[in-house]
Amino acid sequence: MDLIVAEKRSVAQAIARYLGGSYKSGRLYGVPFYSFTYLGREAAALGLSGHIMDYDFTARENVWTWIPPEELFRATPVLVFRPETANYVKALRSLAKKAERVYLALDADVEGEAIAYEAALVVKLVNRRAEIYRVRFNAVTYRDVRSAFQKPTKLDLRQVEKVFTRMQIDLTLGAVFTRFLTLTVRNSLERGRFLSYGPCQTPVLGIVVTRELQRRNFKPEKYYVIKALVEIGGHAVEMASTERFKTRREAETAAASVKRGVVKTAVYRQHAVQPPEPLETVELERRASRWLGISSKKALDTAEELYRAGYISYPRTETTIYPSTLDLREVLKELAGGEHGPYAEELLKRGFKPTRGDSDDGAHPPIYPTRGATQGEIYKVFGKLGRQAWAIYDLVVRHFLATLSPPALVEKQRIVATFGGVELEAEGQRTIEEGYWRIYPWERQRDKPLPRVEAGEAAKAIRVEVVERETEPPPQMSESELLALMKKYGIGTDATMQDHIHTNVKRGYMRLQRGKCIPTKLGEALATALFQYAPELIEPTVRAKMEKALQDVVRGAAAPTRLIQEIKDEFERYYKALKERRQDLKTTLETALKSMSEDGSGGG
DNA sequence: GCAAGGTC
Numbered sequence: 001m002d003l004i005v006a007e008k009r010s011v012a013q014a015i016a017r018y019l020g021g022s023y024k025s026g027r028l029y030g031v032p033f034y035s036f037t038y039l040g041r042e043a044a045a046l047g048l049s050g051h052i053m054d055y056d057f058t059a060r061e062n063v064w065t066w067i068p069p070e071e072l073f074r075a076t077p078v079l080v081f082r083p084e085t086a087n088y089v090k091a092l093r094s095l096a097k098k099a100e101r102v103y104l105a106l107d108a109d110v111e112g113e114a115i116a117y118e119a120a121l122v123v124k125l126v127n128r129r130a131e132i133y134r135v136r137f138n139a140v141t142y143r144d145v146r147s148a149f150q151k152p153t154k155l156d157l158r159q160v161e162k163v164f165t166r167m168q169i170d171l172t173l174g175a176v177f178t179r180f181l182t183l184t185v186r187n188s189l190e191r192g193r194f195l196s197y198g199p200c201q202t203p204v205l206g207i208v209v210t211r212e213l214q215r216r217n218f219k220p221e222k223y224y225v226i227k228a229l230v231e232i233g234g235h236a237v238e239m240a241s242t243e244r245f246k247t248r249r250e251a252e253t254a255a256a257s258v259k260r261g262v263v264k265t266a267v268y269r270q271h272a273v274q275p276p277e278p279l280e281t282v283e284l285e286r287r288a289s290r291w292l293g294i295s296s297k298k299a300l301d302t303a304e305e306l307y308r309a310g311y312i313s314y315p316r317t318e319t320t321i322y323p324s325t326l327d328l329r330e331v332l333k334e335l336a337g338g339e340h341g342p343y344a345e346e347l348l349k350r351g352f353k354p355t356r357g358d359s360d361d362g363a364h365p366p367i368y369p370t371r372g373a374t375q376g377e378i379y380k381v382f383g384k385l386g387r388q389a390w391a392i393y394d395l396v397v398r399h400f401l402a403t404l405s406p407p408a409l410v411e412k413q414r415i416v417a418t419f420g421g422v423e424l425e426a427e428g429q430r431t432i433e434e435g436y437w438r439i440y441p442w443e444r445q446r447d448k449p450l451p452r453v454e455a456g457e458a459a460k461a462i463r464v465e466v467v468e469r470e471t472e473p474p475p476q477m478s479e480s481e482l483l484a485l486m487k488k489y490g491i492g493t494d495a496t497m498q499d500h501i502h503t504n505v506k507r508g509y510m511r512l513q514r515g516k517c518i519p520t521k522l523g524e525a526l527a528t529a530l531f532q533y534a535p536e537l538i539e540p541t542v543r544a545k546m547e548k549a550l551q552d553v554v555r556g557a558a559a560p561t562r563l564i565q566e567i568k569d570e571f572e573r574y575y576k577a578l579k580e581r582r583q584d585l586k587t588t589l590e591t592a593l594k595s596m597s598e599d600g601s602g603g604g
Numbered sequence: 605g606c607a608a609g610g611t612c
Binding site: 173304 | 606609610611
């Protein structure tokens with residue numbers, strides 16, 4: 001028998017379909033698997049649920065009060081089976097016993113490589129004779145899957161080592177600093193509550209607090225502009241000075257000369273506004289937060305439900321290029337039966353050219369709809385979640401249709417007129433063709449057209465005034481901007497970024513309010529103290545540095561044990577620096593905790 | 605009871 005192991009149920013099922021044509025569904029220990037015939041042999045495909053193993057400390061090391069946290073720097077975590085996936089392991093063992101060949105068909109990324117290794121360990125424990133192969137396909141399509149099985153390869157152990165190295169580092173650092181912080185304020189915490197540290201979650205908090213402090217310390221500066229209603233060729237145009245004046249007096253002196261002038265330039269330029277790139281996870285989350293008022297975590301959770309119910313493709317992806325094996329025409333035909341049917345049919349008739357981004361994660365295609373549905377159907381299928389499910393589904397469908405639509409065409413307009421030495425300008429815009437805006441209303445730009453005038457025409461000021469303005473602080477950190485910054489700094493992965501935001505919310509470090517991230521007193525106190533006592537723990541570049549070092553393991557340029565030791569040594573120095581200030585830290589954190597429990601904002 | 609990464 002041939003056994004095929006995939007990372008998730010849906011992939012196992014697709015492989016059975018592509019290799020077997022038809023298949024039978026079964027269950028082992030409650031875990032679904034699919035049996036079929038391939039090349040005249042019996043085969044079974046089993047989908048796991050991500051990792052089946054994890055690192056942990058020993059029982060003694062796991063009693064927080066028995067050993068000082070820093071002792072974990074000298075401990076070596078052990079690889080254990082995850083209790084939550086015990087049934088998957090049982091199913092895998094049971095099928096592996098009968099297998100002559102095992103194909104590790106996990107996702108074609110480093111995590112997939114590690115999970116493949118974990119599965120191989122299980123197989124070898126029960127069946128030493130089985131031949132083990134690794135198959136890699138970049139998209140779960142008939143063509144890619146079949147060709148992958150025609151050229152099976154071997155596990156890439158360096159990728160596996162990279163993942164296991166990361167796991168040990170993250171666990172050690174997380175445990176040491178989480179325990180240290182928690183034990184520092186132990187007497188002020190409610191039972192079951194703790195203060196966590198993590199190389200992703202904490203830099204995220206740092207970014208949010210930094211912005212909050214920038215806003216608070218911002219000193220607004222007054223400045224003055226001239227505004228004028230100007231008549232040009234019988235049209236009235238609202239114009240403003242291109243220059244900002246430091247004082248009212250300077251502005252008024254300049255304004256006094258705004259009487260009769262001349263149009264210096266009048267530019268009317270056509271400009272194409274391109275439709276968005278194919279949708280990946282983080283963009284879905286950002287757009288849901290900004291346009292739908294749905295937090296990144298809720299957006300991904302909802303997308304996951306839509307995926308499981310068969311309405312959209314796999315929602316965790318970094319890919320922004322439609323694979324050549326995805327038949328876009330077929331997707332449009334499928335959508336023709338749903339709420340967005342008329343537009344889909346129009347595209348089918350008119351023809352289309354998809355946009356294209358520049359990233360391919362090698363494991364999943366961009367997010368696209370897999371079924372055309374009406375609003376009524378989604379509400380019925382998702383019950384209480386209906387409203388949100390529809391909002392996300394509608395966004396995915398519209399985004400998909402937008403990527404196949406023509407650009408919007410606008411005319412950008414700019415008039416500059418001079419009055420003596422003073423320059424006034426007006427900017428406007430007019431839509432020529434709506435293009436993809438018809439299906440993607442959130443990006444629609446408003447018209448504010450200017451009249452058509454020409455350089456050299458006379459300009460006459462009808463009304464002139466000096467307006468006082470103030471420079472503004474940077475905006476509150478929105479979830480959307482935070483996700484973009486996390487991506488820029490390489491904090492987390494497509495599938496986990498929203499988790500790191502949510503962890504900060506769960507710990508009482510920040511709140512999400514109308515799409516904005518607002519640090520609590522506790523979050524602010526923690527971040528400020530870390531920036532002061534051990535900035536290396538919270539700087540936004542922490543994760544990227546680690547990731548770079550880990551990449552050396554994949555390249556074969558670094559040995560895992562040595563790298564782990566180096567990073568532990570480095571962080572032990574930061575630990576010592578922090579410990580020296582333990583009293584200050586304790587006071588700061590306890591003050592914040594106390595004031596939060598007093599004002600009822602969830603600190604106690 | 606810790607993390608981050610898969611996945612449900």
